[in-house]
Amino acid sequence: MTNEEAKKIIEAILFVSDKPLGIDAIREVLADIDPSLARTLIEEVNKEYESGGRSFGIREIAGGFQMMTDPIYGEWIAKLYKRPPDRLSGPALETVAIIAYRQPITRTDIEAIRGVNVDGVLHTLEERGLIRTRGRKDALGRPILYGTSQEFLQYFGLKSLEELPKLKEFQEADLDFQADIGGKDATGKTAQEG
Numbered sequence: 001m002t003n004e005e006a007k008k009i010i011e012a013i014l015f016v017s018d019k020p021l022g023i024d025a026i027r028e029v030l031a032d033i034d035p036s037l038a039r040t041l042i043e044e045v046n047k048e049y050e051s052g053g054r055s056f057g058i059r060e061i062a063g064g065f066q067m068m069t070d071p072i073y074g075e076w077i078a079k080l081y082k083r084p085p086d087r088l089s090g091p092a093l094e095t096v097a098i099i100a101y102r103q104p105i106t107r108t109d110i111e112a113i114r115g116v117n118v119d120g121v122l123h124t125l126e127e128r129g130l131i132r133t134r135g136r137k138d139a140l141g142r143p144i145l146y147g148t149s150q151e152f153l154q155y156f157g158l159k160s161l162e163e164l165p166k167l168k169e170f171q172e173a174d175l176d177f178q179a180d181i182g183g184k185d186a187t188g189k190t191a192q193e194g
Contacts, residue, residue: 001030001032003041006030006037006041007041007044009029009030010026010030010038010042011045013026013029014058014065014066014067015067017067019064019154020060020061020064020065020066020154021064021065022063022064022065023035023038025064026038026065042058045058046058055070055073056068056069056070057070060159061153061157061158062150062151062153062158062159063150063153063159063160066154068157089121091114091116091118092121092124094114095114095118095121095122095125096130096131098110098113098114099125099131099147099148100148100161101164103134103145103146103147103148104137104145104146104147105145105146105147106137106144107122107143107146110122110146128151128155129149129151130151130152130155131146131147131148131149131152132146132147132148132149133145133146133147134146134147
């Protein structure tokens, strides 16, 4: 099999897959292909898409590769499917962010950070497959530990959790935001007290 034939096969299986395909899955289809060659061929196919100005490309997300449309065409794709945007509520987004940065974490710890009951939000996030149980904490009552899932990475278009913005970036931005609205800055002074 030539590299051109292998590229076409890789393109075809990525096109029909509804989830990211890892190199191992690609190797199951193309048994004789070396992992580094598979990655190189995927990059070549993607460069062909880019040079042709295509509205889609191949992205590495959630531990695999997936064919995806460019987000700028989301408005038109949404019109085709005529469904409301698949968005998370503010409380769900806040909760999943806490889990992503602090995992594994218990419900009690999440509630201590958020200051509200999170049972319903956790249930919703589990139903959507964005979080999963990661075992139990070795403590009184053996509370469940929560962590993010592969679907979380896929939903947010991340290769791994290392691609999450660093918390330091948020802390600095939050301080600026609080000062802008008259809140207290890091020194405890309000914007008016300067």
